[in-house]
Structures are given as structure tokens and as C-alpha cells.
Amino acid sequence: MKNDQMPAGRRTFLRLGLTLATVAAVRVAAADPAGTPVRPGGEPPGTAAGPQARTETGGRGYRLRPMTGQGAPRFVPAAPPVRTRPFEALPEAGRDAMVLSFDDGPDPRYTPDILATLRTYGVRAMFFVCGEPAAGNRDLLREMADDGHVVGNHSWSHPMIPALSRPAIRDELGRTSEVIERTLGTPPLWYRAPYGAWNRNSFEIGAAMGMEPMAWTVDSLDWKRPGTATVVRRVERGAAPGAVVLSHDAGGDRSQSVAALRRYLPALIEDGYRLTVPHRS
Template identity: 65%
Template sequence: MLRFTAFLGAAATAGLLLPEGPTPGAATRPGAASGGAAGAAGPPMAAGQAVRASAYRLEPMTAQLPGRRRALPPVRRRPFHRLPESTGRTMVLTFDDGPDPRYTPAILRTLRRYDVRAMFFLCGEMATVHRDLVREIADDGHVIGNHSWSHPLIPGLAPSGIRAELGRTSEVIEEVTGLPPLWYRAPFGAWNRHSFEIGAELGMEPLAWTLDTLDWTEPGTGTIVSRVLDGAAPGVVVLSHDAGGDRSQSVAAIRNYLPELLEEGYRITVPRR
């Protein structure tokens, strides 16, 4: 029965993204990597800090409607890394580890200025504290994904631990936005068979990235901008962060590279699953 249900999900999601080779950007430093751990270095955040609601209200780009039953997606053996080439000069911007009231609102303002949608992979322990900000992300029409609860190394967890990390986060996102997340990303880009199986059971597809800005290393705003512009290509999925440390360079970088990408004819979009 599970395999038959997975087959039905495959028909619903075929052609949206193309899975490719091994996951890029696996962890290269303790406690952080391309998905720096939430709650890393940086000034303390005020719990429950209010975020002013945006006047920018658009329908979410996902097709899922409240109350509609979803066919479960198939169990993948590797994550998606990019959009299909057939989409033309299209790119996806993604931000991990948030939401963080120090940096996420500024990124949202930039996206709003250029009428662009992005994907935000949230950590549950951040989302549950900053619910107003989660709601603002959703109200602005961005896609919210699951990035686990506490940003652990998934392969080191028992299946019950993986289920708790992903399940709790999906519950918070659905509680705040009214919709469960349809995408998830493993912390550090570290996936395993159990994570694919449990993610599918929770109705989510795994999304990795094509281009890692390495912004968690704080290489300088100019370096981040150059990496994005030099790596721009049809179907590319860009990985950046809006939490997990000092992300002021990431905030400044998107102000620079986003208008240049648009001027070069790129369309910034999100998956419509």
C-alpha cells in the first residue's frame, strides 16, 4: 500500500525538479556547514520578539489548499539539486536556519522590493519562538520548508529521532501558517535512507542545492555576491542563510546580486508543488 501511494505521489511531482548526483556541500566543519546550526554565534535574541506584519500580501506559490488530501511523494534515494533546464533562465533562492529577527526581516524587504519569491527552510526551535516572522514569510508568498527542529546531524539519529525532528517542525509550521511544509532539507546536507522515508511519510520532498554561497564562513559581502553571479545558470538552486550566526553579509549580498540577476534576465521562482 505504501509503495502504491508513493507511486501516486510520483505522478503529482514528476518534472518539477531533477535529482542529480551526490549531495554537494556536506559538513566540513564541526557544528556547522552549508546549513549552520541555529543558535550559533551572535547576539542573543529576544524570545517572542514581535515582528511588524508586512502589508505585502500575496497568495503562496504552492498549489496545496487547506483541507485537500495529498498523495504522499515517492521515497527518494537522493535529494533534488536543481530545477530542470527546460524552465529557461530560472533560479531559486533558498535561506536556511531561520527565522531570525535580526536578519530575516531585511531579506524579506529586499525580496518584496523586487517582487520575488524564495524558499525559507526553517528550524523548528527558531520557528516556535518567532511565529510572527514565520507568518510574515508565508503571507509574503514564500515557500516554507522543514530544516529539522534543532539542526542535528541526521545520520547520527535513530529513526525515532529523525521523526521527532521533522515531525515537530512540520507541526509548528502548519500550526502557524495553516499548511504543512512540502519540502525539507537535511542539516549539513547530510541525508540517509531513514530521512528520505520519514520525509516522504510526512508528505515532503527533499531539496538540496546547486550553488553554496558559503556565507556561513563570513567571506565578505563582495565574495558572496561574486559566487552567486558567477554561478548563475538556468535551474540553479542557491543556498544562503538568514540565521545561525552573523548573517549581515548575507543581508547585504542579496541587495546587490538580486537586481543584477534580474537585469541579466533571470527569473527568480519557487517550486509550485
């Protein structure tokens, strides 16, 4: 036998080993055809836990990053998808579900009466609060949360959002979220643009702060003070499965809004509607 030759049995053994290695490589490629490298924790870059999922604000943009050497960094949950339009209705909430929402508060003249009426009928609602009045009426925020209502972000000073720069939008939303979180222990998960005036910057910044945009399907126009009966009629005519009703508990004289709620709320319940709030895990 020459030095560069080997027994037939050994050649067969090596061929078998090479074949098995090739099959394994093909299986790996099929499972990850792009050959995406995987981090030690198991998530590829660019997924919800990867750096590409982080926004320019680093999650909640109104928070300061921990200083170097101050312990392990906090886990920041991935931001929700960036919407191109707000939620307007909740068709998944059930055929008998509706949502009542109140903007611009809290106001100690009207918000307590609205909360009392909702409590009387065991109904939960959404309150989109502005940071300026919220900062001075934290007890009303706590009352909202204690009754199971959703406390959302309605900006700090109720500006026209599309007229603002990105830093200004971030400040309007961030300061209000900070007040809510410091008062209730958790940040808001929903926000609504003043006047319903949304733009791409507001969607992106809101998502970076962990919030979803919520609009409405029924506008009571109660802020115009058209009369209690007119407000009641608009809400009852707009009632439908998944509808979201817009009313106000601040921003002016809201006595008609308070009186209208006392009339249309029992009527909606009698018609079989379940007044509820959206849920986010």
C-alpha cells in the same frame, strides 16, 4: 426422443451462450492479467490509496490517529515517492529560472531585512526554517507565507541527521512540521537536511510526512563570513538556468548575507533571470 437428449436448436443456443461467456472472461483477464482484486472504491490493494502505500508512520507520522468511534477517519493523501537523492536543480522551471533559498531561520535580526529586499524586487524564495527559532518567531513565518515564499522544514535543532535514530529523525522533522502547520494552516511540502547530510531514513521519513527533499547547486558559503563581495561573486558565478542558491538568514552574524542579497539580486534580474520557487500540486 430419449430423456437425456435435447433438440438440436436448444443445443445450438447453449453453445452460443457458453462461447459468449468465454469471450467475456478472456477480456476481463486481459484487462487485469494478474487477477488483482479491486476494492469497492475502485483501487486495488497496494496502489496509492491501498494499505501497502501507507508507511510505518501512517502518512503524517507526527499526527495522532483519531480515536475509535470519533467519526469517519480523515483522508490521508499518498506519500510522494521515496527519493534516493534530493532535488538539486529545477531544469523544468524554465531556461531563465533560478531559486534563492535561505536556511536556519527565522532570526528577527536578519530575516526581516531579507524579506524586505525580496519584497522590493517582487521575488519569491524558499526559507528552510528550524523548529526552535520558528516556534518563537511565528510572525516571521506568517510574513514569509504572506509574501508568497515557500516555507520548508530544516529540522528542529539542526543536528547531523545520519547520526540519529529513526525515532529521533521523525521527532526532528515532525515537531518542525507541526509548528509550521499550526502557524500557517498547511504543512511544509519541502525539507532540507542540515549540512546537506541525507540518509535513507531521512528520505523515507520525509516522504511519509508528505515532503520532498531539496538540496542546492550553488553554495554561497555565507556562513563563513568571507566578505560581502565574495558572497556576491559566488552567487553570480554560479547563476544558471535551474540553479538553486544556498544562503542563510540565521545561525550567526548574517549581516554579510543581507548586504550581499541587496547586490546580487538586482544583478541577477538585470541578467534576465526569473527568481522563482518550485511548485507542487
